[in-house]
Amino acid sequence: MSHPLHSRASAGRKPRAQRKALPEKITAGSKLQRRVAALQGMDLRHIPTSEFADLDGDNGPIEQAIELLESLQTAADVQRDAARDSAALDADDTSTARDWNSDAPLLSFADEQQLFRALNLLRFRACRLRSRLSPSAPSKKALDQIDRMLAIVERIRSQLVNSNLRLVSSIARKFSSQYCDLDEFSSDGCMILLGAIDRFDYSRGFRFSTYATHSIQRHFYRTWKVRQRRREHFPNAGAEVLSEVPDQFVDEPLCEDPQSVVSDLLANAESVLDDREQQILISRYGLKTSSSQARTLREIAADLGISKERVRQLQLKALEKLRELLPPELGVLRS
Numbered sequence: 001m002s003h004p005l006h007s008r009a010s011a012g013r014k015p016r017a018q019r020k021a022l023p024e025k026i027t028a029g030s031k032l033q034r035r036v037a038a039l040q041g042m043d044l045r046h047i048p049t050s051e052f053a054d055l056d057g058d059n060g061p062i063e064q065a066i067e068l069l070e071s072l073q074t075a076a077d078v079q080r081d082a083a084r085d086s087a088a089l090d091a092d093d094t095s096t097a098r099d100w101n102s103d104a105p106l107l108s109f110a111d112e113q114q115l116f117r118a119l120n121l122l123r124f125r126a127c128r129l130r131s132r133l134s135p136s137a138p139s140k141k142a143l144d145q146i147d148r149m150l151a152i153v154e155r156i157r158s159q160l161v162n163s164n165l166r167l168v169s170s171i172a173r174k175f176s177s178q179y180c181d182l183d184e185f186s187s188d189g190c191m192i193l194l195g196a197i198d199r200f201d202y203s204r205g206f207r208f209s210t211y212a213t214h215s216i217q218r219h220f221y222r223t224w225k226v227r228q229r230r231r232e233h234f235p236n237a238g239a240e241v242l243s244e245v246p247d248q249f250v251d252e253p254l255c256e257d258p259q260s261v262v263s264d265l266l267a268n269a270e271s272v273l274d275d276r277e278q279q280i281l282i283s284r285y286g287l288k289t290s291s292s293q294a295r296t297l298r299e300i301a302a303d304l305g306i307s308k309e310r311v312r313q314l315q316l317k318a319l320e321k322l323r324e325l326l327p328p329e330l331g332v333l334r335s
Contacts, residue, residue, distance in 0.1 A: 036138045039130055039146060046123035047201045055121060065118030066152065069159055072105055076162070079103045104162035109207055112160075116202035119156045122149045160197050160208070161190065167209055168193055168216060175220040183309035185220060192219045269322065276304065277318035284315055 055061065080103040107115070126149045129142050168189035176182040196215045200208055269278055281287065283303070286294040301308045 032138045032140055032143065033135065035143050036133050036135055039133070039143070042150075043198075044123050044127045044130065045198055046120040046127065047199075047203065048124060049120070049203045051203075052121055052124050061114070061121055062118050062152065065114055065156060068111060068114055069155055072107075072111075072159060072163070075105045076103045079105070104159065104165070106166070107160075107163045107208075112208045113202055115156050115160060116200060116208070119153055119160075119197075120202070122153050122156075126150055126153075157194065157197055161193055164193055164209065164212060165190070167212060171213065171216050171220060175224050183307050183313070185223070186307070187310070188219065188223065189216050192216050272321045272324070273318050277314055277321070279304070280311060280315050281318050281322075284311075 083103060126146045129146050129149075133139065133142060168186055172182055172185035172189055176185050192215050193212055196208075196212045200211050202208070269281070273281070280300055283295045283300050284297075297308045297311050301311045304311065
């Protein structure tokens with residue numbers, strides 16, 4: 001016979017299965033709340049038009065945009081395969097500007113209208129759904145629906161960027177005065193292009209390329225003016241740097257065991273280099289590989305998804321960081 005006190009305590013206690021399920025339920029709720037918090041911080045700016053109210057429940061514009069994206073991707077794949085077979089792309093000394101050109105087909109006015117209509121419609125609906133979410137008890141179904149909408153939005157934005165990279169490259173060439181400036185202008189131009197995509201009002205009936213050209217040119221002109229003023233204030237900066245370069249060098253071994261110096265540098269590289277910088281140096285100089293075969297800038301750029309000139313800049317930056325790790329007796333290399 002069980003003790004009365006023990007029976008009362010057992011009666012008020014939840015079954016073991018329920019006690020285990022409770023933390024899982026709390027965890028699931030916390031995840032949904034975190035998703036809502038992240039969603040509330042997103043910028044879902046869009047250009048509202050009167051036609052969105054008439055399209056309530058109509059997914060036709062979105063489905064048409066998805067079909068267009070798939071056909072454009074197919075055309076880009078065909079063009080990329082043809083370019084890969086071309087002998088003109090085999091040389092490693094191809095200009096940086098080529099790296100900023102895209103295989104994506106150019107968009108017609110109808111294509112632009114279709115993609116921008118779907119982009120703004122999706123953001124409009126996602127914003128409306130977000131406003132109806134309960135912060136304390138959000139709907140997982142609604143959150144998943146918003147995520148699917150925003151995933152299509154990002155596909156559309158990527159397509160619009162890729163189809164207008166030639167425009168960015170063309171304008172960048174006009175403003176770049178030095179080889180190293182071209183990559184910088186092109187990179188900035190892509191950021192301006194993304195902002196132009198978010199601000200473009202397709203309902204006014206203009207071509208996006210016209211709007212983007214004005215935005216990019218304004219930014220490049222401001223950047224160019226700043227650099228011109230800097231050159232006017234510091235006209236002899238290059239000569240001062242060159243004057244510090246020694247006229248002679250000593251043709252003697254800098255250390256008795258150079259291999260040990262390299263090993264020490266690699267061992268300490270993780271403390272000063274990020275993952276991308278380490279990958280560039282290892283690939284560029286054939287380090288830590290059985291074949292010890294160095295890779296070209298173009299091959300590394302293709303792996304990382306950046307331009308060849310950007311790889312070169314990151315390589316120099318990483319070498320500068322490693323130079324600081326050299327022992328004091330190798331002061332010639334550190335200077």
